[in-house]
Amino acid sequence: MIPLLVATRNIHKTEEIASILGEPYVVSDLSTLPGAPDVEETGTTFLENAALKAVAISSLTGSLVLADDSGLEVEALDGRPGVYSARYAGADADDAANNGKLLSELAGVQGTRRSAKFRCVMVVAEAGEILKDFHGSVEGRILEHPQGNRGFGYDPLFVPAGEARSFAELGPEIKNGLSHRARAMEEVSDWLRRRL
Secondary structure, eight states, rough: EEEESSSSOOOHHHHHHHHHHHHTTTEEEEETTTTTOOOOOOOSSSHEEEEEEEHHHHHHOOOOEEEEEEEEEEEGGOOBBBGGGGGOOTTOOOOOHHHHHHHHHTTOOOOOGGGGEEEEEEEEEEEEEEEEEEEEEEEEEOOOSOSOOOOOTGGGGEEEEEEEOOOHHHHHHHHHSSSHHHHHHHHHHHHHHHHO
């Protein structure tokens, strides 16, 4: 079994990554590392933020670390919320507040202007050195009202292209095959297998 530490405290993200990777990886996150710092996301791109987290945590542990930064880019909002997706409605905002702000900013926006893209960038580092970065994205659209309760973040508002239901309605079995994180994780998984 190969340990892989994910630089997050988001249990949903950890479970999603563990489900996609499967054996021989034993996936854990920062909840198993008491005293691990909260790495401030000061980058202006997803890649910069993922690299900051991967380097900081792998420097601390010396182990193989996977970090990601991901978010939603909405066409009508010139790519916002982007790197600020998790804190769109403020530093302590929860999913409901972020979704509420997004919907209020899209009030009156119709049709193709509600087009959006989920993007994910992942970085693998070990002992403070970046080994590789990976990218994934999925196109879709933003609903006018939340639908479904099986996801997190913007999942209740995002319908991936080719589907009629939101990520929160599709559930993890389908989402894990379509999502931006799943697409980046496919690349991560292939690369990790080649390292075995």
